[in-house]
């Protein structure tokens with residue numbers, strides 16, 4: 001029998017609010033122990049959740065959730081929230097098919113008011129909720145909890161600007177400032193925020209200034225006030241927010257539960273007195289309360305399974321190099337040859353492999369913060385002057401910068417290379433992170449070249465192809481390990497739009513692109529054993545499409561099956577169907593792709609019918625259909 005915990009009696013925030021002030025003091029330690037015990041078994045976001053324990057506990061204790069809305073930014077820090085809102089028992093299933101999500105979904109709980117996974121959305125959403133309550137005449141405040149990393153997202157400022165303009169009385173923004181994004185945060189804003197003194201010192205300073213002003217003769221007061229303002233600008237980060245019409249509260253020590261509780265009680269009183277919008281600035285430590293994570297918060301941002309006592313991760317199974325690693329090495333090789341190549345990441349240096357590039361070429365590396373939109377237009381600006389920028393951004397996060405891709409890069413036909421990591425299914429991260437829309441969002445744009453390699457070796461060549469191409473080019477590749485194929489020593493550009501016939505056949509043409517080409521080859525081998533002769537064409541290019549190879553092959557085989565790890569709508573298969581229609585090739589055709597639905601965490605190629613056996617089955621059906629015509 002384990003020790004009895006107060007947390008056992010907390011099934012909802014109402015249970016939490018029934019605890020006394022003495023009792024609530026035990027909750028943070030219990031939550032941390034629980035998060036460690038659970039996440040060490042399943043993997044998940046650790047350091048951010050450990051760092052937000054007191055803030056989340058205090059918000060639920062002081063505010064009347066869910067009437068008061070707590071909106072978490074990104075949602076990766078939300079495990080204490082999930083535990084306090086009745087989902088503690090479900091942590092065994094986090095990130096697994098059918099289980100609770102690693103991020104936030106409205107469908108999961110009445111306490112999750114806004115789905116999240118991408119950064120920077122919380123203030124806009126919370127402001128919208130506050131206005132809705134206003135329009136509907138409903139009670140309640142809205143509280144956005146946002147990290148200093150997410151605060152670097154442009155839309156967070158758009159929302160602050162709007163909230164300040166509206167002087168929204170029901171809105172509280174809690175800035176969880178640990179000076180970290182996934183790794184150290186970047187930007188002038190970040191250094192501005194960290195120019196802080198401890199709260200008591202700031203308070204002492206303000207008192208001193210007030211006493212001093214009171215003692216001055218009238219005409220000197222004006223100048224002294226100016227001096228006080230300058231001092232405040234220098235010592236307190238609040239003025240920036242005050243300029244945006246927010247009442248600034250802080251900085252407070254975000255791991256002192258007593259301080260945090262008292263602050264939120266005061267904030268609630270301010271709200272009741274009509275004193276919003278309010279920004280609470282809390283200083284926290286990423287990974288707080290767990291030594292290994294405090295020492296190396298980057299390592300413990302998102303974890304696999306690990307041993308709590310030693311902090312050691314389960315050993316990785318040896319395997320082929322990751323696509324990310326192969327991309328980074330190829331980019332370094334290319335950059336050694338061409339000084340115009342610079343690399344851009346939006347707060348994802350380790351995730352995209354660009355940390356390696358940064359170590360090699362620190363002056364040719366830019367981390368723009370969680371600012372994909374700015375990152376893309378910044379790349380466009382670099383390109384106008386003859387540089388060759390490579391923006392390495394996850395497929396899912398580039399969605400944020402779509403107009404910048406269209407308006408700033410493609411319409412001006414600028415020489416920007418987009419390296420889209422994590423394309424396809426992403427495993428436990430789920431619906432918010434699936435990379436399933438990039439062919440669609442790129443192939444509709446004039447001037448673009450859109451590519452996907454069949455394996456890590458081809459990635460090297462397609463990266464060179466993209467960088468050599470003097471206009472916008474995107475190359476997308478999946479999460480995880482490559483196929484284990486040998487890597488060619490030299491990089492060579494592939495002629496634009498040239499597909500590759502990997503296996504000839506007569507009965508059906510399987511035209512595949514990206515990481516599903518190898519499964520397509522396996523399917524063809526399987527079909528051969530059943531007496532069906534399938535050709536396999538590795539398209540490599542989604543745009544321009546190799547119609548010179550695809551159309552004759554389709555005509556000759558009399559049936560076409562396209563395969564891609566992308567949404568069927570607007571994807572590669574659609575492009576092939578368009579080309580068949582345009583070319584007057586009338587043969588049975590089918591598109592194998594991700595179906596038009598949400599793909600939650602744990603979705604795999606297998607679960608949506610994109611494995612080799614599914615490809616073989618679909619090809620066989622087509623051949624039968626063709627035979628019965």
Ligand SMILES: Cc1ncc(C[n+]2csc(CCOP(=O)(O)OP(=O)(O)O)c2C)c(N)n1
Nearest residue numbers: 048117118119147148149150180181182347
């Ligand atoms: C638009 C977007 N870009 C990138 C990411 C990847 N990402 C997830 S968490 C994170 C860092 C967030 O830092 P912060 O908000 O300070 O929270 P902390 O983890 O430090 O508590 C990043 C870059 C994302 N979720 N959304």
